[in-house]
Amino acid sequence: MKLVLKFGGSILLKDEEIDTKMIKRYALIIDQISQKHKINIVVGGGNLARKYIKALGNLGAPESFKDLAGIEISRINAQIFITALKGRAYPVPPKSFDEVIRALNSGKIVVCGGMFPGQSTNAVASFIAEEMKADQLINITDVDYVYADDPKLNPDAEPIEEIKIDDFIDLIMKNPGGAGTYKLFDITAAQIIKRSRILLKFISGRDPENILKAVNNERVGTVVMSEIGR
């Protein structure tokens, strides 16, 4: 199988420190999955990116400049994974989709951050999933399900186990983005998932075993179904 694993930047931190213990556990699981499947990893910018974006906004920076800061931070987060994967990973986060394809052909595990202003790392993950004809894009985040409402703002929000892509798009349209504020998933990313009918999953990264469960199609987190899932 071909897989894209997207790690939200938020799950890299514990008590404001980079959680290297957890990253080592992720590296073991990624290594295990890569024995059987071709994988590309994309890492988000998380809270650190949001802090820089906020500071730049306070200082009057334009949106595109804030985006560039988010991209840099996500690339540094990608380097953390590359280091944890030792020689198994391609040594740098690719800067373009062409480079992603070349890097995948090297047989190494490719780890990317952001690439172009005006999108999120979820869009990067979706473009790569489309380009490599991935069977699944697994979004590893800090919530255990997609919820009908923001669970951090509404404690009664209902968890969703399965949702159709069009209903998922309606859900995220309620949450328009901007630098550092894409929250769950952005619309560009969702449109790519829809047109290429990629199976999209959201799972919690708090238990790294969830990644194995998702890869093995066991019930975990939220599954977003396209018309004809692959």
Ligand code: UTP
């Ligand atoms: P993220 O995709 O990491 O956003 O990019 P996030 O909301 O922090 O996501 P998680 O929680 O880590 O998954 C951080 C910011 O970097 C810019 C955007 O401003 C985005 O909000 N960015 C990222 C780009 O402009 N282009 C990219 O390709 C990636």
